[in-house]
Amino acid sequence: MQLLKAKKFDTRFEVLSATLKLFSEKGFFRTSMQDISAEASVSIGSIYHHFKNKEVIAKALYDMLLDSMTAQTQLCLDTEESFRASCKRLIRYFFEVAEQQPHALKFLLYARHQEFLPNHPAICQAKPFELLIVAAKEAIASGELRDVDPVIVVSSTFGGPMRLMLMKVDGVMDVPIEACFDASWECIWRGISR
């Protein structure tokens, strides 16, 4: 599933797509409107017709990607029966995104937003994180997990995989990230399971 959705082949999409690539490569501040214009083959005037300013492009992009992540998280939690199964599936999904849409994941993970979207909540206050906290709480109540603070459960569960994903999107990992899944998951599950 593509995180960045092409409703139709329109200017708006071209701009967002080009911007995502540039931001993840060079960052928000090193990317000029000129750059975006060139990469998207859309004039600066047109860009400003669709987006009030550069920050608005960033915000549109961020919201879109985060919404996809939230939807996917919700889906995994709703579809699977156990916390274990939900997390396994979700991490598998994240790994897939890291492999196939590294730009999107890098943009999202690198929490640069803090810098270019001032007074925006930190990523750890975002929706997916909160959904997982709730799910962890339930899994503790049901006895699936040991009785540990849910925040620590979620950090322990996703902290390791996130390090691996960062390595992947930074180009430091030469093997496919899927190769890390089993070993990584075993560490996680031994850590949090009852």
Place this chain on the structure above:
Amino acid sequence: MQLLKAKKFDTRFEVLSATLKLFSEKGFFRTSMQDISAEASVSIGSIYHHFKNKEVIAKALYDMLLDSMTAQTQLCLDTEESFRASCKRLIRYFFEVAEQQPHALKFLLYARHQEFLPNHPAICQAKPFELLIVAAKEAIASGELRDVDPVIVVSSTFGGPMRLMLMKVDGVMDVPIEACFDASWECIWRGISR
């Protein structure tokens, strides 16, 4: 131990100290030389006398903090006898820094460097990480840890605590981070130990 060392009460130190605060609050690009000048109570001309440009300040800061981290990592690995004891001590140390010198940790963790120090190695290629990989390898050989890829061991060990540290420096954690230590460590150790 202070990560930012005051050799003497000199201009250079004043600038670095002010810059650390501003960068961690507003980021590299939103901090102007004007801002630094005001915060440090040092004229712009003087700043440029000591540092060629803004990037050089950032790099000096980054190197200084990373060197401290490397030294501390080395110390823990040299002093303690087991991988387990080394990591416990190191994470305790990190937590302490998160609590007492959040600016320093935030600057270091937020890997914004990628953006303002182009073609600089990602944090996961930095010295402390490499030291830990080697140590993990040895601990596997000695039978202290299960036979898991050392990269995964290190990610699993520090991934969780790093999430917690980020929450702390982002002001999202209201309790002292030390309160998380025992539970977090138990998850880690169950995950990686033999």
Place this chain on the structure above:
DNA sequence: GTCTATATTCGGATAGAC
């Protein structure tokens, strides 16, 4: 809706006195 040309601001960096 898209484009080109242009205005205006901002901030990094320098010159040169003390």
Place this chain on the structure above:
DNA sequence: GTCTATCCGAATATAGAC
């Protein structure tokens, strides 16, 4: 070594034609 005053380029954003 420190300071003030100033330069100048870059990039955001706009105006207005098509």
